[in-house]
Amino acid sequence: MKFNRPTVDVGKAQDLLLQHLTPLEAEIVPLLESFGRTLAEDVHATHPVPHFVKSGMDGYAVRAVDIQGATPETPALLKVNEVIPCGSLPTKPIGPGEAARIMTGAMLPEGADTVVMFEMTEERQEAGGDEGFEKKESLKYAVVFKEVPLGRNVSQIGEEMAAGELLLERGRTIQAGxxxxxxxxGFSEVPVVRRPRVAIFTTGSELLAVDAPLQPGKIRNSNRYMLTSLVQSASAQVVSLQTVPDDIEQARALVCDWMNRVDVVLTSGGVSVGDFDIMADLLDNWDGQVLFQKIEMRPGSVTSAAARGNAFLCALSGNPGACFVGFELFVRPVLHGLQARRQVLPTAFTAVLRGDYPKANIYARYLRGQTLLHEGKVYVEPVGKDQSSVTVSIKDSDCLIVIPPGGGVRDGEMVTALRLPSQPYA
Amino acid sequence: MKFNRPTVDVGKAQDLLLQHLTPLEAEIVPLLESFGRTLAEDVHATHPVPHFVKSGMDGYAVRAVDIQGATPETPALLKVNEVIPCGSLPTKPIGPGEAARIMTGAMLPEGADTVVMFEMTEERQEAGGDEGFEKKESLKYAVVFKEVPLGRNVSQIGEEMAAGELLLERGRTIQAGxxxxxxxxGFSEVPVVRRPRVAIFTTGSELLAVDAPLQPGKIRNSNRYMLTSLVQSASAQVVSLQTVPDDIEQARALVCDWMNRVDVVLTSGGVSVGDFDIMADLLDNWDGQVLFQKIEMRPGSVTSAAARGNAFLCALSGNPGACFVGFELFVRPVLHGLQARRQVLPTAFTAVLRGDYPKANIYARYLRGQTLLHEGKVYVEPVGKDQSSVTVSIKDSDCLIVIPPGGGVRDGEMVTALRLPSQPYA
Incomplete structure (x- = not known):
């Protein structure tokens, strides 16, 4: 079974995972703890915004008709009724020849329809004497030097959002906006989808702990940390980090136990055709559905996946480059899908390839690449060493460049690339 | 002072902030807690990678010369010395006519120079009888059906990384790679720059708590949550969320106290020319350096900043749109700079504008926009309602489109845009 496994292409493998997937249940968390989580319900406006007629400036609330034709030479003089701080309610309506001093965001008094910003006005502590207004210490006048059109600097009810409007669709990631x-x-608490629980198991007797001294023939376990960072970047939760025992029955017991306790068991290594490839052996006798064991792609053709109940087993290559690519193509979609995210598969875009990629491929190749936006064009460029064993280029990649099966691609040709959300530009 | 403030342009305002800035000290954190943090030191390779000659495949370690000319019709027959699992050391050198069964990642035995993958071989439990090898149960032979070139499927010492090579520059954000x-x-612990400590203070008597019922003339405090999300997205830490009292001396006492306790006091609201704009009043009598109080930009021209000792006061507009833009243009650079990040200012790119923006501007305008990569081109498009008071479009923006001062920009013209790392695409 290790050799001559049936192959599927990348799209089919993704379909097999997503078809099996049931989104997780919702839970309620405080707003301050909801950032990065996925919204579990649509959110509609429960009231219009603004919900009252509002000044957009610091200035005077006036009737537009009263300042028609005002100029520096022929200003309009208005009696100031009151001062309306933001958050306070106006107490007096605005009649002809009247104004209210009003702050940005404050409610417009009845009768006013327009706001003139302070910079176009002057305040006077006096009455003309013959206007017939009652004279007292606090009486103030606004001199308006410029006519502004009706409605200027005023936000009407519902101008930004209408009551009932759909504002946020379920499946959105909660960020600043x-x-x-x-x-x-008023969502002091927010319905979000539960974070997927993930167990990360590494296989391979060559692996040393990160704090162990180097030994001949052995390497430190780097996939554990890379995968933890990737899982966290998908808003999922790592609940167990362990090493898979070399013994097949012990390995099976460990994996099966954790399949009951988490949403995803994620392994690295042991999926190939080697004598000690324990994950491959385990999948050859799997008590559940084997979704795929070989994919028409490079690197990571031996990436495998299985399911039991609602839980997934995603078995990635132990080669760091292949492990990274396998995570982005198959595991992130599962983690996003479990959270009912709007965007489940990696976002594809077309770009101009920089540099030749002459190598012929039987399978599609997913090259680690960098996106360059330059003078209105989008380029992608391989980031250098790209063997599946190579770790050093992972940090520099923000996309995967898809080289289709066949005879390679030349500099300047259009290619498809997949954005890597774990690795934002810059 | 509130009116007729001296103005600076956006670049100058950013310079004033960055000139005042001293990067924070380093601290040591466990590797598993370092994700998203900023590396405080350069990291060099302390050993070559690989640090031993390594098989890149599951197969047979051979001498290339022994399989020269092998074909399915004229295969090479090699005596198998031993099996070398990954992580184990070879015990026997490979002599002429010999091979070792070897797993991916295992150390090559002495004498071997090439690996033939299993798929091109067959194993036989027999000797020809006349080769003169000792005959016993465990004796096995590899039949190789294909010649492969010298060195194929073998990684040489230092092939991926040379000892001493600079791998990670200080200032990098720690992600999967x-x-x-x-x-x-072997970094089980990592030197990272301390997270900036930030106090977020909101001003405005119109602000209701998020769980309070709506009242006429009042709105719920949304900037507090938007700013907390933004601060966290810059790997900084929010240590206090408070409301600034209306009384100027109380406000001053609060702000000054926290200037001694945090790296950045971040306020929203109260910076304009209104009668109750307490941050503007506070900055008019500031015991320290006022960096700027008016910027040649829209929205948020009243965005202000001051310093005292090593601490910053960043006073943003209370209008959500202006508050968001002010954070991205001025506060994120401060938070990145304090962490000695490589990328401090927002990353600029040129793109094709979609849609007309005919409005004339005295000041540069920073429009919330969306980036579209299509057929090798990069477009940016305003996301709709863009007044400084508008909240609803923040969620949809992944860039700020820079409209220079002057007569507007037409569809199809090139514009500069700034990437928003808080809002990754999709």
Whole structure:
């Protein structure tokens, strides 16, 4: 079974995973703890925004008709009724020849329809004497030097958001803009999808602990840390980090036990055709569904996946480069899908290839690449050493360049690339 | 002072902040807790990678000369000395006509120079009888059906990384690829720059708590949550969330107290020319350096900043849109700079504008926009409602489109845009 496994292409492998997937249940968390989580319900505006007629400036609330034709030479003089700080309610309506001093965000008094910003006005502590207004210490006047059109600097009810409007769709990741909207509508607690629980198991008797001294023939376990970082970047939770025992029955017991306790068991190594490839052996006698054991791709053709109940076993290559690519193509979609995210598969875009990739491929190749935006064009460029065993180029990649099966691609040709959300530009 | 403040442009304002800035000290954290943090020291390879000659495949370690000319019709027959699992050391050198069964990642035995993958071989439990080898139960032979070139499937010492090579520069954010390298070189603990400590203070008597019922003339405090999310996205730590009192002396006492306790006091609101704009009043009598109080930009021209000792006061507009833009242009650079990040200012790129922006501007305008990669081109498009008061479009923006001062920009023209790391695509 290790040799001559049936192959599927990348799209089919992703389909097999997603078809098996049931989104996780919702839970309620405080707004301050919801950042990075996935919204579990649609959020509609429960009231219009603004919910009252509002000044957009610090200035005077006026009737536009009263300042028509005002110029520095022929200003309009208005009696100031009151001062309306933001958050306070106006107490007096604005009649002809009247104004209210009003702050940004404050409610417009009845009768006012327009706000003139302070910079176009002057305040006077006096009455003309013959306007017939009652004279007292506190009486103030606004001199307006410029006509502004009706409605200027005023936000009408519902101008930004109408009551009932769909604001946030379920499946959105909660970031700054979402957080502001949730707060606006009073969500001190937010329904989010539970984080997937993930166990990360590494296989291979060549692996040393990160704090162990180097030994001939052995290497330190780097996939454990790379995978933990990747799982966390998908808003999932790592609940166990362990080493798979060399003994097949012990390995089976460990994996099966954790399949009952987590949503995803993620392994690295042991999937190939070697004599000690324990994950391959384990999948050859799997008590559940084997989804795939060989994919028409490089690197990581031996990437495998299985399911039992609602839990997934994602068995990645132990080669760091192949492990990384396998995570982004298959594991992240599972973790996003479990969270019912809107974007489950990696986002594809077309770009101009920089540099030749002459190598012929039987299978599609997913090259670690870097995106360059330059003068309105988008380029992708391989980041250098790209063998499946290579770790050093992972840090520099923000996309995977897809080289289709066949005779290679030349500099300047269009290629498809997949964005890597774990590795934002810069 | 509130009116007629001296203005600076955006670049100058950023310079004033960065000139005042001293990067924070380093601290040591466990590797598993270092993700998202900023590396405080350069990391060099302390040994070559690989540090031993290694098989890149599951197969047979051979001498290339012994399989020269092998074909399915004229295979080479090699005596198998031993099996070398990954992590074990070879015990026997490979002499003429000999091979070792070897697993991916295992150390090559002395004498071997090439690995033939299993798929091109067959194993036989027999000797020809006349080769003169000792006959016993365990004796096995490898039949090789294909010649492969010298060195194929073998990684030489230092092939991926040379000893002493600079691998990670200080100032890098630790993500999956960095984590893998740190683990490879035994960093169970990592020197990272301390997280900036930030106090977020909101001003405005119109602000309701997020769980309070709506009232006429009042709105819920959304900036607090938006800013907390943004600060966290810059790997900084929010240590206090408070409301600034309306009384100027109380406000001053609060801000000054926290300037001694945190790296950045971040406020929203109260910076404009209104009667109750307490941050503006506070900065008019500031016991320290006022860096700027007016910027030639829209939205958020009243964005202000001051310093005292090593601490910053960043006073953003209370309008959500202006608050968001002010954070990305001025506060994130401060938080990145304090962490000695390689990328401090927002990354600029040129893109094709989609849609007209005919509005004339005295000041440069920073429009919330969306990046579209299509057929090798990069487009940016405003995300809709863009007034400084508007919250609803923040969630949809992944860049700020820079509209220079002047007569507007037409569809299809090139513009500069700034990437927003808080809002990754998709």
């Amino acid at each position: 979402e957080a502001a909207l949730l707060a606006t509508f | 960095e984590a893998a390298l740190l683990a490879t070189f």
